[in-house]
Amino acid sequence: MIVYIALGLLGLLAASIPVGIVLFVLAFGIDAFFSPFPLMRGLGQVVWSSSNSATLIAIPFFVLLGEILVRSGVAERTYTALDRWVSWLPGGLIHANIGTATLFSATSGSSVATAATVATVAMPQAEALNYNPRLFSGAIAAGGTLGIMIPPSINLIVYGFLTESSIPQLFLAGLLPGLLLALMFMAITAILCIIKPSLGGPSRSSSWGERFAGLSDLLPILFLFGAIVGSIYTGWATPTEAAAIGVAIALLIAAVNKGLSVRMLVDSLRGAVRITAMIMLVVIGAYVLNFALSSAGLGRALQDLMANLGLTPLMTLFVIILMYIILGFFIETLSLMVATIPIIVPIVVGLGYDKIWFGILMIILVEMALITPPVGLNLFVVQGARRSGSFTDVMIGAIPYALVMLLMVGLLILFPQIALFLPSGL
Amino acid sequence: MTAESPLMDHLIDRAVLSLRRINDKLAVVAGLALLLTAGYILADIILRRFDASFGGTDEISGYVMAGVTSWAMAYALTKLAHVRIDLVRVKLRPLGRALMDCLALWTLAATALYVAYQGWPVLARSIRLGSTANTPLETPLWIPQAIWWSGWAWFAFSASVLALALLWNTSRGRVKEAEAAGGVGAEL
Numbered sequence: 024m025i026v027y028i029a030l031g032l033l034g035l036l037a038a039s040i041p042v043g044i045v046l047f048v049l050a051f052g053i054d055a056f057f058s059p060f061p062l063m064r065g066l067g068q069v070v071w072s073s074s075n076s077a078t079l080i081a082i083p084f085f086v087l088l089g090e091i092l093v094r095s096g097v098a099e100r101t102y103t104a105l106d107r108w109v110s111w112l113p114g115g116l117i118h119a120n121i122g123t124a125t126l127f128s129a130t131s132g133s134s135v136a137t138a139a140t141v142a143t144v145a146m147p148q149a150e151a152l153n154y155n156p157r158l159f160s161g162a163i164a165a166g167g168t169l170g171i172m173i174p175p176s177i178n179l180i181v182y183g184f185l186t187e188s189s190i191p192q193l194f195l196a197g198l199l200p201g202l203l204l205a206l207m208f209m210a211i212t213a214i215l216c217i218i219k220p221s222l223g224g225p226s227r228s229s230s231w232g233e234r235f236a237g238l239s240d241l242l243p244i245l246f247l248f249g250a251i252v253g254s255i256y257t258g259w260a261t262p263t264e265a266a267a268i269g270v271a272i273a274l275l276i277a278a279v280n281k282g283l284s285v286r287m288l289v290d291s292l293r294g295a296v297r298i299t300a301m302i303m304l305v306v307i308g309a310y311v312l313n314f315a316l317s318s319a320g321l322g323r324a325l326q327d328l329m330a331n332l333g334l335t336p337l338m339t340l341f342v343i344i345l346m347y348i349i350l351g352f353f354i355e356t357l358s359l360m361v362a363t364i365p366i367i368v369p370i371v372v373g374l375g376y377d378k379i380w381f382g383i384l385m386i387i388l389v390e391m392a393l394i395t396p397p398v399g400l401n402l403f404v405v406q407g408a409r410r411s412g413s414f415t416d417v418m419i420g421a422i423p424y425a426l427v428m429l430l431m432v433g434l435l436i437l438f439p440q441i442a443l444f445l446p447s448g449l
Numbered sequence: 450m451t452a453e454s455p456l457m458d459h460l461i462d463r464a465v466l467s468l469r470r471i472n473d474k475l476a477v478v479a480g481l482a483l484l485l486t487a488g489y490i491l492a493d494i495i496l497r498r499f500d501a502s503f504g505g506t507d508e509i510s511g512y513v514m515a516g517v518t519s520w521a522m523a524y525a526l527t528k529l530a531h532v533r534i535d536l537v538r539v540k541l542r543p544l545g546r547a548l549m550d551c552l553a554l555w556t557l558a559a560t561a562l563y564v565a566y567q568g569w570p571v572l573a574r575s576i577r578l579g580s581t582a583n584t585p586l587e588t589p590l591w592i593p594q595a596i597w598w599s600g601w602a603w604f605a606f607s608a609s610v611l612a613l614a615l616l617w618n619t620s621r622g623r624v625k626e627a628e629a630a631g632g633v634g635a636e637l
Contacts, residue, residue, distance in 0.1 A: 039538040041531040067568035077507040080514040267490040292480025300525035303518040
């Protein structure tokens with residue numbers, strides 16, 4: 024059954040059948056070949072109960088929040104303000120790229136949206152100030168991936184939903200690793216630019232007066248982040264309620280920035296609905312596959328497989344990580360997560376690892392998938408925002424950051440507390 | 450080809466275009482439903498400060514999510530937004546690509562039809578038994594389920610129309626129109 028799933032998954036995906044539909048089809052196959060009793064009579068009920076969920080409605084809310092912010096011109100202001108604070112470091116504006124991406128990750132739940140926003144704002148600067156285009160664009164692509172790690176994260180909501188783990192705990196677990204990754208991105212940039220100064224542009228220093236003047240542009244977005252994460256952490260609101268609060272604050276910020284109009288609102292709503300459907304088809308498909316797999320006795324099959332392999336837990340974990348890196352070359356974040364969760368998470372939990380911790384580990388691995396060629400969505404997005412230059416530049420520029428992510432994977436395995444420290448207080 | 454083919458081309462283009470327009474409007478309706486729900490949740494949070502509550506926000510947001518999701522499926526389809534892995538597809542010539550698009554869209558349409566078919570008993574049972582939710586609101590379940598099920602039925606219908614249009618356009622060698630009905634869109 025496991026071989027059937029693995030081969031079927033890869034084959035149908037390669038046939039370019041929509042990912043969500045592939046998961047449905049695999050579930051139908053399991054019903055036909057492996058289940059002693061018909062499962063698909065329950066299909067309607069499974070589809071209904073998987074989408075009738077007050078937890079999942081946080082997804083469209085967070086997407087909508089991001090859409091509103093992106094269309095309201097907040098990104099430009101954030102970028103200018105951050106430029107004043109961090110561009111004195113070796114590497115100059117590149118740090119502003121990473122910083123803006125980090126702040127935007129903290130409000131939008133999506134990596135691609137984050138990369139797209141920062142790329143449109145930052146790219147004209149790179150050309151004007153003569154930066155090395157490789158490192159400059161690589162930093163945007165990598166910084167953007169933080170969108171799915173720093174809360175709120177749509178991918179963590181989906182992970183929590185499919186593995187029945189606590190979403191507030193997942194959000195808190197992602198906070199430290201996300202910030203640490205951002206700092207490590209900045210450190211590697213500074214190191215590279217000290218070794219080879221031609222990589223970065225001119226370091227610029229701003230006066231403290233300018234810096235504090237810029238702070239007023241950072242405050243709204245920090246306030247938004249604080250309201251979302253704070254209300255979840257204090258137990259004052261569920262993630263869904265926090266998302267609704269976030270939508271209201273985003274509308275307020277857009278109104279204050281004079282970015283609010285009917286046209287903009289309609290575009291944001293359409294964008295949110297489109298992305299929601301895109302995500303939900305995959306999620307419902309995974310839910311149906313989950314149902315079919317567990318009804319057909321996946322647990323037993325997995326136990327047998329693991330017993331036959333005879334690997335130690337750590338070795339198994341390494342095999343799984345290697346698999347994600349390889350699959351990550353070809354498959355993107357949410358599809359990669361959702362298609363593998365039904366099989367991989369039971370294995371990992373069976374080995375005695377923590378579900379929350381593995382969720383964060385998995386997020387870093389799928390973040391890598393976003394910036395590893397040949398299929399790396401963030402690379403495409405950044406290249407799309409450049410007016411000239413080859414795709415290879417972005418690809419090479421992202422390599423140092425991909426290595427940093429690998430380092431982070433190692434750190435998480437050695438020190439699980441990086442992820443588990445904050446949620447343990449909840 | 451027969452003489453009425455140009456007429457057929459025209460009709461098919463019209464059908465695809467109308468589907469697109471209707472779904473554009475439906476998407477805004479779904480979006481407004483989300484916005485209203487966010488407002489409702491917000492009002493409830495504020496009421497809670499004063500030890501009051503509408504009650505049942507979780508239940509209602511769940512229903513809204515189910516309805517928005519099912520009705521949004523067709524919109525995402527007309528926007529070519531459902532994620533496909535096109536690693537192999539981009540390596541092929543236009544004909545091979547068109548055949549893969551046909552395979553993808555026909556599989557999708559068949560799946561959507563099957564889900565709608567298997568979803569009907571859920572709604573039918575709620576209507577027959579007059580089932581209500583096991584909550585203080587005692588919502589008659591057929592109301593949210595009817596909205597949810599009709600969304601899937603609409604998705605199945607839209608997908609079938611697009612699948613037929615794609616097959617027709619491909620067989621007629623109308624590559625551009627075929628791509629518009631069933632190609633791979635740029636993500637996000």
